[in-house]
Amino acid sequence: MKILGISAHYHDSAAALVVDGVPVAAVQEERLSRRKNDAGFPLNAIEWCLDHVKLDPGDLDAVVFYERSMLKFARILTCTLRAFPRSWRSFPHAMKNTLSEKVWVRGVIASHLGVDRRKILFTGHHEAHAAAAFLTSPSRRAAILTADGVGEWATLTAGVGARGENLGAPGLQTGGTSLSLLREIRFPHSLGMLYSTFTAYLGFAVNEDEYKVMGLAAYGRPTMLDQVRKVIRRTPDGAFAIVPEYFEYQTTATRSYSSKFVDLFGPPRPSYEPIDVETAAGRRFADIAASVQRVLEDTLVEIARALQQETKLPDLCFGGGVALNGVANARILTESGFERVFVPPAPGDAGCAVGAALYADRLYFKNPDRDVPDHPFWGPAVDADHLARAAREDDQLVDELDDGALIERVAADLAANRIVGWMDGASEYGPRALGHRSLLAAPHAIGMRARLNRDIKHREEFRPFAPVVTAEAADRYFELPAGGARLARFMSGVFPVRPEWRAELAAVTHVDGSARVQVLERSMGPRLHALLEAYGRRRGIPVLLNTSFNVAGEPIVNTALEGYSTFRRCGIDALVAGSAVVTKRATASAKRAKEYVA
Numbered sequence: 207m208k209i210l211g212i213s214a215h216y217h218d219s220a221a222a223l224v225v226d227g228v229p230v231a232a233v234q235e236e237r238l239s240r241r242k243n244d245a246g247f248p249l250n251a252i253e254w255c256l257d258h259v260k261l262d263p264g265d266l267d268a269v270v271f272y273e274r275s276m277l278k279f280a281r282i283l284t285c286t287l288r289a290f291p292r293s294w295r296s297f298p299h300a301m302k303n304t305l306s307e308k309v310w311v312r313g314v315i316a317s318h319l320g321v322d323r324r325k326i327l328f329t330g331h332h333e334a335h336a337a338a339a340f341l342t343s344p345s346r347r348a349a350i351l352t353a354d355g356v357g358e359w360a361t362l363t364a365g366v367g368a369r370g371e372n373l374g375a376p377g378l379q380t381g382g383t384s385l386s387l388l389r390e391i392r393f394p395h396s397l398g399m400l401y402s403t404f405t406a407y408l409g410f411a412v413n414e415d416e417y418k419v420m421g422l423a424a425y426g427r428p429t430m431l432d433q434v435r436k437v438i439r440r441t442p443d444g445a446f447a448i449v450p451e452y453f454e455y456q457t458t459a460t461r462s463y464s465s466k467f468v469d470l471f472g473p474p475r476p477s478y479e480p481i482d483v484e485t486a487a488g489r490r491f492a493d494i495a496a497s498v499q500r501v502l503e504d505t506l507v508e509i510a511r512a513l514q515q516e517t518k519l520p521d522l523c524f525g526g527g528v529a530l531n532g533v534a535n536a537r538i539l540t541e542s543g544f545e546r547v548f549v550p551p552a553p554g555d556a557g558c559a560v561g562a563a564l565y566a567d568r569l570y571f572k573n574p575d576r577d578v579p580d581h582p583f584w585g586p587a588v589d590a591d592h593l594a595r596a597a598r599e600d601d602q603l604v605d606e607l608d609d610g611a612l613i614e615r616v617a618a619d620l621a622a623n624r625i626v627g628w629m630d631g632a633s634e635y636g637p638r639a640l641g642h643r644s645l646l647a648a649p650h651a652i653g654m655r656a657r658l659n660r661d662i663k664h665r666e667e668f669r670p671f672a673p674v675v676t677a678e679a680a681d682r683y684f685e686l687p688a689g690g691a692r693l694a695r696f697m698s699g700v701f702p703v704r705p706e707w708r709a710e711l712a713a714v715t716h717v718d719g720s721a722r723v724q725v726l727e728r729s730m731g732p733r734l735h736a737l738l739e740a741y742g743r744r745r746g747i748p749v750l751l752n753t754s755f756n757v758a759g760e761p762i763v764n765t766a767l768e769g770y771s772t773f774r775r776c777g778i779d780a781l782v783a784g785s786a787v788v789t790k791r792a793t794a795s796a797k798r799a800k801e802y803v804a
C-alpha cells in the first residue's frame with residue numbers, strides 16, 4: 207500500500223511517502239523551495255517523494271493530511287467570535303488568512319495531484335504527532351505524550367500505544383496496532399503558546415527561535431517563577447491553565463501578550479537590540495527565559511510522572527514541537543519515572559507528514575505492524591560528481607579519495623582547526639543536522655565558536671554549538687543518565703559535560719556546563735563514526751563540533767551544488783561529498799605555505 211502524508215499551511219510544510227508500512231521518502235518543503243520554514247503547500251516535496259520511488263499520483267492508495275482543517279477553522283472562528291467586539295479589527299484578517307486554501311484542503315490536494323477525492327484522508331493533528339513519535343520508535347508498548355502550540359483544539363495529549371498487540375481498550379483492536387489518546391488539554395491552554403509568547407516578548411521570531419529562549423535561559427536564574435506561575439496555573443486535576451488576561455494570542459494573530467503581561471514582566475526586548483547578558487537589562491531577559499523554561503520543565507515532568515504512574519509503562523514516546531526542548535526532555539527522562547524516552551528526529555509539524563501516513567497505514571487501513579528503520583535519513587541524496595565538476599569548473603582544488611584516505615585527510619583538516627562542510631548520502635528529516643548535512647569543526651577552543659558565528663552562522667553569541675561523539679566514548683565525556691544515549695541519538699537531550707572535560711570541549715560546552723550532544727552509533731553514520739575515531743587518534747578525543755550546514759536565514763543545504771555555493775560564500779575551509787574533497791584555493795596555498803615554513 208502506498209500512502210502519501212502531507213503537513214502544510216502553518217510552518218515547516220513537508221511530504222512523506224510510506225510504502226508497505228515503511229517510510230521510503232520524506233523531505234521538508236524548505237529544503238527544496240529554499241525558503242526557510244516554508245509553510246506553503248509542499249508541491250516540491252510531494253513531487254520529489256513520488257519521483258524518488260518512481261510513482262505517479264494515480265498509484266497512491268491514499269493521501270493523508272496532518273490535521274482536520276475544518277475543525278481548525280471552527281476553532282479560529284469560535285475564538286475570534288468569542289472575543290468580539292475586542293477582536294473586530296483582527297476578524298477580517300483571521301478570516302482572509304483562514305478562508306484561503308487552508309480550509310479547502312481536499313480540493314487543493316485533489317486539484318494539485320489529480321487524485322480521487324475519496325482517497326484523501328485527514329488525521330487529528332495530535333494523532334499525527336503521536337504516530338510520528340510512537341510508530342517510528344523501537345518501542346512496542348509505550349505511553350505517549352504530545353505537546354505543541356495548537357492543532358485543531360488540542361495542545362497537549364496523553365495516551366498509550368501498542369504494536370503487535372492491543373491494550374484492550376474498546377474500539378481499538380485494529381489489526382495489531384493501538385494508539386489511544388486518553389486525555390487532552392485544549393486551546394487556549396497551551397505550553398507551546400506560552401513558550402512562543404515569551405519568545406515574542408524576548409524579541410525573537412515565533413515558531414522559529416524558541417530554542418534561543420532555551421539557550422538564553424542558561425545565562426539566567428529563575429528569579430521570576432512567581433510571575434510566570436501567575437500567567438499559567440496548575441489545575442487540581444494535574445493539568446494547567448493559562449490566565450487569559452495576560453495573553454492575546456487566543457483572539458488575534460498579531461500580538462501574543464497583553465499590556466497586563468508587560469506590567470508584570472516589564473518592557474519587552476526590541477528585536478533589533480542585541481542581547482548583552484553582562485548588562486542588567488540583558489540579565490533580566492535571561493532571568494525571564496530561565497523562569498519560563500523552568501516552569502515548562504516542571505509542568506512537563508509532573509504530567510509525564512502522572513502518566514507513568516497511571517500506565518506503569520517503562521517507555522515514553524514524546525512528540526510535538528515542545529519535544530524539541532532538549533533540557534525539558536532530559537529532565538523528563540531522569541525525573542518522571544520512565545526508563546526510556548523516545549523523541550523522533552522531527553517531533554514538530556514537519557514530522558506529522560510521516561506520522562499521518564503511518565497513522566493511516568496502521569490505524570485506518572489496519573495494515574500489520576512493521577519496524578521502521580531507526581534513522582532520519584529519508585531525503586534527497588547528495589551527488590558527489592556534481593560537486594567535483596562544479597568545483598573544477600570554478601578552479602578550486604578537488605581531490606577524489608578512497609574512503610580510508612578521505613577520512614584521514616578530513617581528520618587532519620579538522621585537527622588543524624579547519625571548518626569542514628560534510629555532506630553524506632540522504633538528507634536528514636527534521637530540524638537537526640545529524641551528520642549528513644553538517645558543518646564540522648574542532649570542539650576545543652572557544653575561539654572556534656566565535657569564528658563560526660562571525661564567518662558562517664552570523665548568530666547571537668549566547669547560542670551554544672553542539673558536539674557529536676562516538677557511542678563508545680560518550681560516557682567518558684558526558685554525564686548521560688540511563689537512557690540518555692538513546693535520547694541523544696537524534697540530539698533530543700541536553701546533558702552535562704563532565705567537569706574535567708569542559709575546558710577541553712569549550713567550543714561545545716554551554717555556559718551552564720551542558721551540551722546538546724549527539725551520540726553516534728556506527729550503524730547510524732558509519733563514515734562520520736570513522737571520522738570521529740580518526741580525529742580521536744589525532745587529538746585524543748573522538749568528539750567534534752557539529753552544526754547544521756547553512757548560513758543565517760537559509761534552510762539547511764540539500765544538493766551538492768547548494769553546499770558548494772554556501773562553501774564559496776563563507777568561511778568554510780573544505781567541503782566533502784562522497785569521495786570528493788574540495789578545498790578553497792586560498793586555504794590550500796596558505797596550507798602549503800605553512801608546510802613550507804614548517
Ligand SMILES: [Fe+2]
Nearest residue numbers: 354356527555
Ligand atoms: Fe503541531
